[in-house]
Every structure is written in structure tokens, then in C-alpha cells.
Amino acid sequence: MCIKKLFxxxxxxxxxxxxxxxxxxxxxxxxxAVCAISAQVCWVGGTKGQVLxxxxxxxxxxxxxxxxxxxxxxxxxxxxxxxxxxxxxxGDADKGAARIYRTEDAGKSWKMVYQTNxxxxxxxxxxxxxKDRGICFGDPIDKKFFVLTTTDGxxxxxxxxxxxxxxxxxxxxxxxxxGTSMVIAGKGWAWIGTGxxxxxxxxxxxxxxxxxEVTETPxxxxxxxxxxxxxxxxxxRGIAVGGDYLHVSDSTQNVMTTQDGGKTWQLLNSxxxxxxxEAVTVFRQEYRGIGGEATGxxxxxxxxxxxxxxxxxxxxxxxxxxxxxxxxxxAVSFAGKDGWAVGAKGLISKFEGFRTTDLKKxxxxxxxxxxxxx
Numbered sequence: 001m002c003i004k005k006l007f008x009x010x011x012x013x014x015x016x017x018x019x020x021x022x023x024x025x026x027x028x029x030x031x032x033a034v035c036a037i038s039a040q041v042c043w044v045g046g047t048k049g050q051v052l053x054x055x056x057x058x059x060x061x062x063x064x065x066x067x068x069x070x071x072x073x074x075x076x077x078x079x080x081x082x083x084x085x086x087x088x089x090x091g092d093a094d095k096g097a098a099r100i101y102r103t104e105d106a107g108k109s110w111k112m113v114y115q116t117n118x119x120x121x122x123x124x125x126x127x128x129x130x131k132d133r134g135i136c137f138g139d140p141i142d143k144k145f146f147v148l149t150t151t152d153g154x155x156x157x158x159x160x161x162x163x164x165x166x167x168x169x170x171x172x173x174x175x176x177x178x179g180t181s182m183v184i185a186g187k188g189w190a191w192i193g194t195g196x197x198x199x200x201x202x203x204x205x206x207x208x209x210x211x212x213e214v215t216e217t218p219x220x221x222x223x224x225x226x227x228x229x230x231x232x233x234x235x236x237r238g239i240a241v242g243g244d245y246l247h248v249s250d251s252t253q254n255v256m257t258t259q260d261g262g263k264t265w266q267l268l269n270s271x272x273x274x275x276x277x278e279a280v281t282v283f284r285q286e287y288r289g290i291g292g293e294a295t296g297x298x299x300x301x302x303x304x305x306x307x308x309x310x311x312x313x314x315x316x317x318x319x320x321x322x323x324x325x326x327x328x329x330x331a332v333s334f335a336g337k338d339g340w341a342v343g344a345k346g347l348i349s350k351f352e353g354f355r356t357t358d359l360k361k362x363x364x365x366x367x368x369x370x371x372x373x374x
Contacts, residue, residue, distance in 0.1 A: 020311070020325050020341060020349035023058040031342035032178040032330045033077040033087070039338040041082045044348060045074030049089075053107050055082050058340065058350045064107035072097055076126045076179025078134070078154075082106060086113075086126065086154040088136060088179070093121035100126070100136065102154050114148065114157040121146055124174045125182035127190065128154070135190055135209045137182055139174070143167045145192065147209050164211035169197040171223060175245070178331035180229040180279040189235050191262055195226010195242065202227070202240070204262045217265040220244070220253035229279040229305070236261050239318055241305050243276030248308040251275055255305075255318050272321035275309030278330055283354070285337040302354065306332045306341055 025031075025044075031052075033045030044052040044061075049069030052061045066072070066087070075090035083106045091097020093116045100114040100123075120141040128134035132153050138146035144162040173196045174181040184190045192203040192212075200221035203214045217240070219227055225244035232238035236259060243254045251270035254277060258265050271277050283302045303314040305321075306329040312321045327349060329341040339351040 019352045020327055021352050022327075023054075023061070023348050023350055025052060025061050025063075025346040025348045027052070027063055027346045029346055030073075030330075030344045031347065032073075032075050034331050034333045034340050034342045035077050035079045035085070036333040036335040036339050037079055037081060038335055041079075042333070042340050043077050043079040043085050044340070044342055045077040045087050046342075047073045049074070051077065051085070051087055051103075051107055051110075052348070053082075053085075055106075058348065061348065062107065064103075064110075066101055066110045068112070069099070069101065069110075072099065075124075078126055078128050080128075080131055080153070084153070086128075086134070088123050088126040090123055090179075093117055093123075094119045098123045098138065100154065100157060113155055118146075125179040125192075127182055127184040129184055129187065129208070133188075133208060135182075135184065137174070137192060137209075140168045140172070145174075145203065145212070149209050160209055166203065166212060166214040168194070169199065169201070172197040172201070175226065175228050178229070178278050180331060181227060183230040183232050183238075185232040185238075186235040189232075189261075191230055191232065191238065193227030193230045193240055193242070195221055195228075196223060197221060197226075200226040200242065202230075202258075202262050202265070215263060215265070217256060218253065218267045219256050219265070228307075229277060231280045231282060231303075233282065238262060239280055239303065240265070241271065241277035241280045241307075243307070245276060248276040249274055257318055268318045269320055271305050271307075271312045273310045273312055273323045273326070275307055277305040277307040277312070279307070279332050280305045281332055281334050281339075283334050283337055283339065283351070300354075304332065304334075306330075311341070 029046035029050045031046040036042045049066045049072045051064045072089040074087045076088045079085040101110045122139040126136040134150045136148040144165040147160040148157040181193045188208040190205045199216045200219040224246045228242040238258045251274040255268045256265045285300045308328045310326040311324040329343045332341040
């Protein structure tokens with residue numbers, strides 16, 4: 001699974017900084033979908049039916065035009081490796097814009113594996129727990145969210161009966177800004193963040209999207225505001241970011257965390273730089289030979305959030321924030337310590353890393369490295 005949406009938690013408290021390096025994309029398409037696989041491989045989706053791929057760390061990008069999708073906007077993408085990927089387009093189904101495509105040959109050819117013309121359908125996000133089981137969701141129809149699932153790696157999709165779905169509030173929906181309002185973790189767990197109504201809420205499933213429960217949250221909400229990005233470290237610990245897309249400089253009540261799988265949420269300090277944050281995820285890096293023992297390993301995690309006003313990062317789980325960059329990104333994806341962020345007018349940037357002035361001195365107690373649960 002790709003690690004989406006930018007947000008980094010640090011173990012160390014020394015002077016640190018990082019940077020984004022812009023990479024030539026060769027197109028002016030607007031990008032809102034990105035999936036990092038490794039330090040070398042990343043996939044990006046955007047307008048004009050374009051999907052881009054790099055296999056050399058972004059030194060060069062291949063531009064693939066999906067046949068028959070020239071007018072579509074690929075708002076989310078999931079890649080399994082350098083060859084196989086699934087791309088989702090956001091748009092009105094009755095206008096032919098709600099589709100899912102799959103490639104098995106590194107983007108050379110694409111097969112449309114799902115399309116619906118159902119009035120009201122509008123796809124918002126797609127995720128996979130493993131190589132077989134995945135989920136896609138869209139705007140509510142008849143007061144309940146539209147959910148699709150797959151058990152064959154996205155080759156076929158099936159609509160889930162909405163008998164066990166909570167009803168939505170008037171005006172409530174998920175923001176399809178960057179495919180970041182849904183996230184998965186563990187085996188079968190999924191969360192959807194909403195806005196557009198008087199409460200920002202989080203829907204939660206523990207059975208691969210077959211049934212859902214919902215909880216109200218304290219995040220700022222309204223017709224144009226709510227939850228835009230989610231990230232869960234595991235089935236219990238999660239974070240949500242958001243704001244108002246008509247007032248992108250407003251940071252009022254735009255960050256919250258949960259420690260109980262999304263049952264309850266607690267507001268944190270607003271992000272820096274101020275403003276709407278569309279995506280959040282985790283940077284992770286293992287350092288060897290620190291923590292007081294030559295053979296000791298320490299895991300560094302930092303939370304990073306991106307949006308129109310730039311990138312902010314947190315070294316303490318979101319309690320406080322520091323400005324990293326002014327670039328207006330829509331989406332971000334990390335695979336461990338390697339990540340990319342994307343935005344409008346062909347913007348693709350690769351993360352060049354955080355640096356510390358005295359890593360060993362400030363490492364603190366040793367923390368055993370444990371591979372994060374996806």
C-alpha cells in the first residue's frame with residue numbers, strides 16, 4: 001500500500017530542515033494523485049487523462065495518455081509495483097467521468113475495469129489493503145455513501161449494499177480534492193472523513209467496507225470546510241487535517257488526532273504555515289548504530305501536511321508545527337523516507353530529506369525498529 005497524504009513525527013529534537021526538489025514533468029496537467037513505491041518508482045495521475053511514471057527517482061517521467069480518457073481527471077492512483085497500477089477518475093457518472101482503469105505493463109496499455117452511469121455517483125478515493133483486496137468510495141446516493149470493493153486486485157469491482165451504512169447529514173460529502181479523505185490500515189479497517197455540513201465526521205469500517213459506523217468530530221466544518229486528509233499509523237492511532245477551500249489561509253481547528261481507532265478525536269494546534277491542508281502522511285527512516293549502542297536501531301518518524309499555503313511538519317505528533325516550504329501541493333505520498341508531492345500546472349517535487357546537526361547526541365533512548373503496519 002502507498003503511504004498517502006503528508007505528516008511527519010520526529011523522535012529527535014535537534015535543528016532540522018528539509019526541502020522539495022522540483023522535477024520536470026513535461027506536461028502542464030494538474031496533478032492530485034500520487035503513489036510512491038520506492039526511492040526509484042512513483043506513479044502520478046492528473047487531468048487530460050494522463051498518468052505519469054518514473055523508475056529512476058524522478059530524473060525522467062514517462063507520460064501515458066490513457067485511451068478514451070482524454071477528458072478525465074485522475075484524482076487517485078494505487079500502484080502495486082513498477083508494472084501494475086489502478087487509476088480512478090473523479091467526475092459525474094452520468095457524464096461518463098466515474099471510471100477505474102488498470103495497467104499491467106507499466107502504463108503502456110490500460111483496461112477500463114469499472115464504469116457507472118448511475119446519477120449522483122462521483123468517485124472520491126481508492127485504496128488497497130493488499131494485492132487482492134481494495135475499496136473505492138464516492139459521494140452519497142440516497143443519503144448513503146457509494147462503496148465499491150474488489151478481491152482480485154482491481155480487475156473487477158462490485159457495489160456494496162448500503163443496508164448497513166449510516167445516513168449522511170444534509171450537505172455532507174467527502175472532498176475529492178486529492179483522493180486523501182479515505183485511508184486504510186491493518187486487515188479490513190477503513191476510514192472516510194467528511195465535510196460540507198454542520199459537523200465534520202469520520203466513518204469507520206472494520207470488515208473491508210461492508211458495514212460502517214460514524215462519529216462526530218470537533219474539526220471545523222461547514223459548507224466548504226471539513227476533513228480533507230487522513231492518515232492512520234495503525235488501527236488505533238490516526239490524524240486528520242482539513243480547512244476551508246474558499247478560505248485557504250484559515251487554519252481554525254484544522255488538525256485532530258485519535259488514539260482509539262476513530263471513536264473519539266482531539267483537536268491540536270493549527271498547522272504552520274497557516275491554511276487549508278489537503279493531505280497528510282508519515283516519513284519514516286531507520287538509523288543504525290545510534291541510541292547509545294553501536295548495534296542499536298532508532299526509527300525516526302515525522303508528520304508532514306501539505307496544502308495551498310505550503311508544507312508543514314511536526315516532530316511531536318501534531319502538537320506543534322514548523323514551516324518547511326511554500327510550494328502549493330495538492331497531494332503527497334511516501335514510501336518510508338522517499339516521497340513525492342504534486343500540484344497544479346505539472347508540478348512534481350521529490351523530497352530531499354531531513355538533516356540533523358547532531359543526530360546521535362539528540363537521539364535519546366533507543367527505539368527498536370518495527371516495520372509499520374499497512
